[in-house]
Amino acid sequence: MIVVAVKLGIDKKVVVFATVVLGLFTQVFSGLGALIAMIPWIGPLIIKVLTIPFFWILNALGYFVSVVAIKKGYSREVLNSRTLTIAVLIGIVIGYILGHIIPLR
Secondary structure, eight states, X not given: OHHHHHHTTOOHHXXXXXXXXXXXXHHHHHHHHHHHHTSTTHHHHHHHHXXXXXXXXXXXXXXXXXXXXXXXXXXXXXXXXXXXXXXXXXXXHHHHXXXXXXXXX
């Protein structure tokens, strides 16, 4: 994103400022999440309640963008990206299973 912003001619000071602000925001958010998660029993539940809808929104946004892309004629690219996503997810699941079957010790 930084490279794209610089290529579009946005002032470098604005790009640096936006990057620092977003970095601070993500650090604060993850720090607060870690503090809340450390509360016994209720902390992990609070974190799940806060994060699961965020991922649902991201998933819904992905489907919406896919529908728009298909209507604009990019169906082949959408199919390729969905295939790549499924391959990555299958790889993660296989790695998780193998990691639990084959111990490192």
